[in-house]
Amino acid sequence: MTITKRAIVLSATAAAVTAVIVTGAGLHLSKSQAFFRESPKEIVDEVWNVIDRSYVDGTFNQVDWKAMRMQYLNRSYATKEEAYKAIREMLKKLGDPYTRFMDPDEFKNMQIDTSGELTGVGIQLAADEKTKKLTVISPIEGSPASSAGVLAKDIITKIDGKSTEGMDVNKAVTLIRGPVGTQVKLNVARGDRELEFQLKRAKIEIHPVRFSVQKSPTGGNIGYIRLVQFSANAAPEMREAIQNLEKQQVSGYILDLRSNPGGLLYASVDIARMWIQDGGIVSTVDRQGESDRENANRRALTDKPLVVLVDGGSASASEILSGALQDNKRATIVGTKTFGKGLVQSVRGLGDGSGMAVTIAKYLTPNGRDINKHGIDPDVVIELTDEQRQALVRDRDKIGTAADPQFAKALQVLNQAAAVRPQAESKPN
Structure with missing residues (x-):
């Protein structure tokens, strides 16, 4: 197995590298194929194929993955947003919080800690594998979150008053991020204690x-x-x-x-x-x-x-x-x-x-x-x-x-x- 420097990430964070592999570029398509690629179903099928070729668990969490393809391609999607919702539903069946879909805005905004600079409050997030709750892996040293006292293993229960129950990690990251100088309020569960942090977003040089x-x-x-x-x-x-x-x-x-x-x-x-x-x-x-x-x-x-x-x-x-x-x-x-x-x-x-x-x-x-x-x-x-x-x-x-x-x-x-x-x-x- 060849490991490339650009594509491999080992992190418990909710961030992602921006190296991309665009599929389908340069292909000559028939009219029916072109219509399919321009339809919301195309992205559903593209995600299914990535999982089918690459996912670490060949049993797909004991899921009939080929049947999943037919199930989701037989649906009608009026918009890309409907397709995105279906993709997240499909990926959830793998039971793996680290395999996740990002819409274009989320993909653009999410950064891995490789550039030496981040914008936000400096929190590394993941969904707990058992409880699915939004869990702080680590606050980045010197960040607003770290300085305020946010700790590893803290569970984020609310973001600006919005409950995180059932919230996707990508959605949480989008809510927490924002322009430098603006504020975000996080409610956190730490053991049997409930804490509240008012954090000012900043540019974090690492x-x-x-x-x-x-x-x-x-x-x-x-x-x-x-x-x-x-x-x-x-x-x-x-x-x-x-x-x-x-x-x-x-x-x-x-x-x-x-x-x-x-x-x-x-x-x-x-x-x-x-x-x-x-x-x-x-x-x-x-x-x-x-x-x-x-x-x-x-x-x-x-x-x-x-x-x-x-x-x-x-x-x-x-x-x-x-x-x-x-x-x-x-x-x-x-x-x-x-x-x-x-x-x-x-x-x-x-x-x-x-x-x-x-x-x-x-x-x-x-x-x-x-x-x-x-x-x-x-x-x-x-x-x-x-x-x-x-x-x-x-x-x-x-x-x-x-x-x-x-x-x-x-x-x-x-x-x-x-x-x-x-x-x-x-x-x-």
């Missing part, structure tokens, strides 16, 4: 990597790297961070993937290769059982001790990276269980300007673990209380410091690893 040198209690220096997204510039920024910290002769590293919702597959592979000298990184398996395996390339930038911080907002590409580091015994994973999103989507443009995301494969860790719905279990578990979490939200400068309990634990684990490690060169041969 630099996926930040790093610093931290003093260890034992007197040495350690490198702290926080990665917030696997965007197109994540790998080059990560390389720069490691090379800079190596020059400062740090004794080890803490890589913070907390609340990182994922992003591009190739970014996670490239970053894994900076830490892993030999071994597997990830394999993707489609419905034919074909597997594409990505391996280390013997070009790791450092072999110094590494601790990785994760939590329930660490999803998809974050889980690929942490799973690869864990299976190769390259790092100790500290924090709480990750989100559990082990599916690969391809985002495609359709003939009328609409688009769809279709789950085409699942990914496995080097040891063959399927982490979808389960997640990565940390080697060392440390939970944050609500009070500790809120303190970090109120003062984000405390993240990655001694005032951050999970970071403090990671530092302890790193010091133990560095103490038992013999002195060696910083870069693998």
Whole structure:
């Protein structure tokens, strides 16, 4: 299975890439075929064909997919909107919240976190696979949502007073987005509490990597790297961070993937290769059982001790990276269980300007673990209380410091690893 950089997205977000594959271009059609392509039924059939060719589950969730085609093409559609409603109804039968249809406006407005800039409040959304409720995967660090205190696993119950019961993720994204400077009110369920957030929309510039040198209690220096997204510039920024910290002769590293919702597959592979000298990184398996395996390339930038911080907002590409580091015994994973999103989507443009995301494969860790719905279990578990979490939200400068309990634990684990490690060169041969 060939993985292209443009089309493959590993993210639990409601956003989508804008790379398109327009079908039917350049064909010479008969009059009857041309009429069919211009009718609302054409887009229904186009979506059906994409699923029929590419969907990861060859049983289509135990649905007779060929019968679905006849059922939906035998209907009459007076408008494209009626066809769009039917498409969403058809896709719902797959039971997969990540396979979704976007009308032209939704497809145009939805952005994946690869451009380095977003407009909105900075929330990553998905429909919970069991409850179908709109769930926050992660607020983007530094965004209006993050600054206001929105947390991973929060359930959005209302948007500007409109109930989200049964609401499609794409519809929710459309309602939340809007012009910079305008406001949107979100009602959120957090456990048994109901919260309300008044958020001002903003342009969010994203630099996926930040790093610093931290003093260890034992007197040495350690490198702290926080990665917030696997965007197109994540790998080059990560390389720069490691090379800079190596020059400062740090004794080890803490890589913070907390609340990182994922992003591009190739970014996670490239970053894994900076830490892993030999071994597997990830394999993707489609419905034919074909597997594409990505391996280390013997070009790791450092072999110094590494601790990785994760939590329930660490999803998809974050889980690929942490799973690869864990299976190769390259790092100790500290924090709480990750989100559990082990599916690969391809985002495609359709003939009328609409688009769809279709789950085409699942990914496995080097040891063959399927982490979808389960997640990565940390080697060392440390939970944050609500009070500790809120303190970090109120003062984000405390993240990655001694005032951050999970970071403090990671530092302890790193010091133990560095103490038992013999002195060696910083870069693998």
